Amino acid sequence: MAWREGTLTRGRELEALCEWNTQKLAGEGDRALVEAVKCHLEAARQAARAQPPEPRQWFRIFRNGPLIERATSNLDAAEAQLLNLAPAEYVLGQMPSLLRHVLRHLCPTDPGRQEFERIARSIGINDPDHPSGQNRKDHIVNKKGIIDNERGKIVATVRAASSECLREQLRLRNFRNIVAITAAFMALLAVGVALTGFISPTLVPLCFTREETHQSVVVCPTDQSPSFIPQQAGDPPLEGIRGNVLNRQGTDIDDVVAKTAKRWDLLVVELVGLTAAAIAAAAAIKNIRGSSDRYSLPVALALLKLPTGAITAFLGLLLMRGQFVPGLSALDTSAQILAWALVFGYAQQLFTRLVDQQGQTVLNGVPTAHSPQPRSGPTSDGRAG
Numbered sequence: 001m002a003w004r005e006g007t008l009t010r011g012r013e014l015e016a017l018c019e020w021n022t023q024k025l026a027g028e029g030d031r032a033l034v035e036a037v038k039c040h041l042e043a044a045r046q047a048a049r050a051q052p053p054e055p056r057q058w059f060r061i062f063r064n065g066p067l068i069e070r071a072t073s074n075l076d077a078a079e080a081q082l083l084n085l086a087p088a089e090y091v092l093g094q095m096p097s098l099l100r101h102v103l104r105h106l107c108p109t110d111p112g113r114q115e116f117e118r119i120a121r122s123i124g125i126n127d128p129d130h131p132s133g134q135n136r137k138d139h140i141v142n143k144k145g146i147i148d149n150e151r152g153k154i155v156a157t158v159r160a161a162s163s164e165c166l167r168e169q170l171r172l173r174n175f176r177n178i179v180a181i182t183a184a185f186m187a188l189l190a191v192g193v194a195l196t197g198f199i200s201p202t203l204v205p206l207c208f209t210r211e212e213t214h215q216s217v218v219v220c221p222t223d224q225s226p227s228f229i230p231q232q233a234g235d236p237p238l239e240g241i242r243g244n245v246l247n248r249q250g251t252d253i254d255d256v257v258a259k260t261a262k263r264w265d266l267l268v269v270e271l272v273g274l275t276a277a278a279i280a281a282a283a284a285i286k287n288i289r290g291s292s293d294r295y296s297l298p299v300a301l302a303l304l305k306l307p308t309g310a311i312t313a314f315l316g317l318l319l320m321r322g323q324f325v326p327g328l329s330a331l332d333t334s335a336q337i338l339a340w341a342l343v344f345g346y347a348q349q350l351f352t353r354l355v356d357q358q359g360q361t362v363l364n365g366v367p368t369a370h371s372p373q374p375r376s377g378p379t380s381d382g383r384a385g
Contacts, residue, residue: 021090116154221337225256228251273309281306313342313344
């Protein structure tokens with residue numbers, strides 16, 4: 001997967017920077033930080049190579065989530081330790097990107113962010129009023145002194161921003177897991193309904209009775225019966241259907257339904273509803289903002305629509321057969337039954353739209369490079385941002 005390659009690449013980059021900084025260390029006290037960086041990088045590599053952590057967890061539905069969390073947290077910790085032991089000129093060169101990282105993940109009222117912005121202004125970052133002074137030697141020495149004095153605040157704020165970034169990804173992963181589990185449950189439910197219809201076609205028949213002149217016709221999703229005279233209340237019991245010929249003296253409608261209902265009725269209805277849901281999922285793609293997250297939340301949202309469409313098609317026709325909707329209790333042909341299954345399958349959008357909106361809200365809660373948190377400093381007109 002892409003995140004594994006990215007982890008290995010970033011780990012090798014941080015390892016090279018650590019080796020480079022090791023040659024510039026002033027004392028033996030920094031050796032502990034070097035060992036900590038190496039331990040964090042090794043843990044990140046183990047996660048990228050899918051090596052099981054200790055203690056092992058044998059029953060885990062989503063395995064990549066904990067591995068991604070382990071790799072990300074260890075890379076963040078290694079980078080923070082590297083900032084602790086790196087020379088001031090290295091940290092000074094990293095300040096613009098570190099500031100961007102802090103602005104993306106910490107809210108404007110966070111004290112650490114406000115202090116970080118103060119430090120950034122003190123070394124001339126985002127200071128268009130004094131651009132020429134940034135190249136003077138005395139200013140460079142002064143900036144290094146500020147970095148050395150404020151290093152603890154810089155590292156702590158960057159680590160806080162990284163932790164918040166990880167929490168944002170965790171919220172995204174948890175929501176994706178809920179959607180995936182719900183989609184799996186709905187799929188199992190749809191399969192159960194289809195198996196029920198295959199084993200016992202008359203248990204939940206989606207058949208309707210069409211009234212004609214002194215006669216009736218039973219219409220099912222895949223077949224319909226010949227015309228017959230329905231048995232009236234008080235008539236003596238009859239044998240009902242004999243072969244393919246209906247008793248013309250009066251036939252029990254349940255016998256006709258049992259003869260007409262087929263094993264594939266519920267499966268065909270669910271397939272039609274699933275097809276309509278697939279069309280709705282394709283149409284909903286235009287409203288989903290693309291994201292660079294590792295959890296493919298838009299895909300999970302689209303997959304949820306498919307089994308939901310199959311279930312809503314079945315339930316919609318079941319409500320119509322039970323005369324729950326006035327005026328829509330009788331369908332004349334098998335084509336009409338399948339057409340309504342198509343409508344009910346597409347109607348799942350009424351329910352999953354709320355899930356789509358919540359998913360978009362979760363995605364919008366993960367800042368990108370083009371949508372950082374607003375600045376907390378004063379704006380050009382002197383008001384607080």
